[in-house]
Amino acid sequence: MTLSQISISRIAVIGAGPSGIASARALRDEGAFDTITVFERNSEVGGTWIYSKEAERAPQIPSANALVIDPPCQPALRQPPFSAIYDNLSTNIPTTIMCYRDIPFPSNCPLFPDRHQVLAYVQSVAERYDLLPMIRFNTTVVCVEPTADNKWQISATEWLDDKETSYTELYDAIVVASGHHFIPFIPDIEGLKEFSSTATVLHAQNYRCPQGYANKTVLVVGKGPSSSDLVREISTTAAKVYYCIRGEETHHTKSVFERENPPKNVERVGPLSRFSADTGIIQCQDGKEIYYVDTVFFATGYLYSFPFLPFERDNLIVDGKTVFGIYEDIFYVKNPTLAFVGLHSHVVPMPFTQVQSMVIASYWSGRIALPPTKVMQEAIADETDNPKKLALGIEKEVAAVKRMGAWIEGYQGKLEDWNSIDPVIGPLSENWIKDRHRTLELRKKCLGY
Incomplete structure (x- = not known):
């Protein structure tokens, strides 16, 4: 299916953590879509940064296959899973590079903030940019399935005052921003x-x-x-x-x-x-x-799992070590009206997913194009179940951001010749890259380790 065969006006975003917030903002700012709805199973913005004194119960042993531990289309739970955030957590990334590229942390925030300060930052972004009206809190997406007429049917369950309400809705496109720090790998x-x-x-x-x-x-x-x-x-x-x-x-x-x-x-x-x-x-x-x-x-890390996608088995997911069938780790090749943000590890998540989200918004609005399906299929033809596939590291991260920025601007020439002064999609600055390389040095200086 090509984008010319469909019209995208209604978009659903699954998750209101930092990646989902980035997606909602990029889609809204594109100014090309009638409806953008964010589904969030917690009662507030923040995703993995929402701390709870209560932790998840002891995991199943072993926990080595996401399809066994977290099978597709389970009923919604009244209490969403608790995050992995612990009490005394401080970031291992400095604020100078951790923030969305055009929204710095407050000036009085320490270079390596604690969990309270990161959560406050993400929530302030949602409030400042008027994203809260787009979010349906206490709502779990149970199932997402393609329809015969090139739409997506979402089945969701909302919990309000202990009352459970289930319903279905149709959307033209889906952004999966649900994170990957919930299913433990043991x-x-x-x-x-x-x-x-x-x-x-x-x-x-x-x-x-x-x-x-x-x-x-x-x-x-x-x-x-x-x-x-x-x-x-x-x-x-x-x-x-x-x-x-x-x-x-x-x-x-x-x-x-x-x-x-x-x-x-x-x-x-x-x-x-x-x-x-x-x-x-x-x-x-x-x-x-x-x-x-x-x-x-x-x-020992986490497994990828998308339990709301019944077609994930042996398609997107084999056992959860990585994700298959995604072009540029964003678009589902078989149907690019399904997109993912935040799949990578070993990147700085907020600025990275901000640019990913702008790629999605630009493509779905028709401003930029994807290669022919055959080209995308060839790009993923040799995929293996290697967890390192989505682990980028500094050099690949910097290159990916530059590649996505050029893509958003519609640049057709040699990538090494592209440049942009845009503060969000332009190449990462020398100071950003410098702080990325010396993160450990800075953390030891600030925190002692």
């Missing part, structure tokens, strides 16, 4: 399922504060920012913390040990090979044995 390690009946096995999503681990022995598995945060915090109360790091050290793992006063009760261990519920022993691949662990935390 690998299927030998004996782990049985071990979870004798010790507490959790995911970083379940962590809130260190007080509950006083005088306990805790094992933390992972090597990203969440794992290092958990190790640093839990080591302040626990008797012993084992830090399981697979492969090479990262700057996050190094930040635990390379500080002025590294915790003395933290021991690095290598990859795990087996859990024994009978003996309580955890074996490492190098032969080391770990005894008497009270709690195991897996800070």
Whole structure:
């Protein structure tokens, strides 16, 4: 299907976190659509930045297939899933690059804000740009299906004053901005399922504060920012913390040990090979044995899941490690009136999804074009179930933003020759890139780690 075959006037955005807010604003500012409706299952704007003292219940063990853990078209729950935000969280990205490109954080905000300040920023953007009237809060999208006449039918459930109301509506296009930090990934390690009946096995999503681990022995598995945060915090109360790091050290793992006063009760261990519920022993691949662990935390990331899309199975999702069939990681090749924002990891989310959203708005309004379907199919023909596919990193992130900006402006020449002074879609500034490269240096200077 080509865009010339349809007319887009009614658009639904799923999610009112930072990505959904970026999408709603870009679509509204395009001035080409009659209706833009944002569906949000929480009672406020903020997505993953909405903190709750209550955490999700212990995860299913293992949690390695999103289609099993979070199957399509489930009934709406009265209480949406709790986010993974923990009590003392501060960002690992400075405000100078974290913000939407044309909306700086308040001048009195610290360089590395806490969770309260980030949530306040996102909510202030929604208020300042009059996006709240577009949002239906306490409303879960249960199912999104294409119709025979090239539309999308949304089935949604709203909860208001404990009253449940379900309904369906038709839209011409859908933006999926639902995030990907809800379905925990926990690998299927030998004996782990049985071990979870004798010790507490959790995911970083379940962590809130260190007080509950006083005088306990805790094992933390992972090597990203969440794992290092958990190790640093839990080591302040626990008797012993084992830090399981697979492969090479990262700057996050190094930040635990390379500080002025590294915790003395933290021991690095290598990859795990087996859990024994009978003996309580955890074996490492190098032969080391770990005894008497009270709690195991897996800070091992999340799975992609779109339970409101019944056609996701073996199409968009195989097991949730990545997403298939998406051109430029935005448009669903089989029907580009379905678009995604915020699928990537290892990028700065707000400015990145802001430009992605403008690409979507520009295409759906008819200002820019997609390649022929055959070209898009060829671009995704060799996709594999590799979680690194959507992990960009600094150089790819900068290149992607430039590519999207040129696309929005309709530039047809060599990308290296394109430039723009537009503050949102122009190439990222030298100062932005500089701060992106020295994020760790800045964080250590400000926070001490």
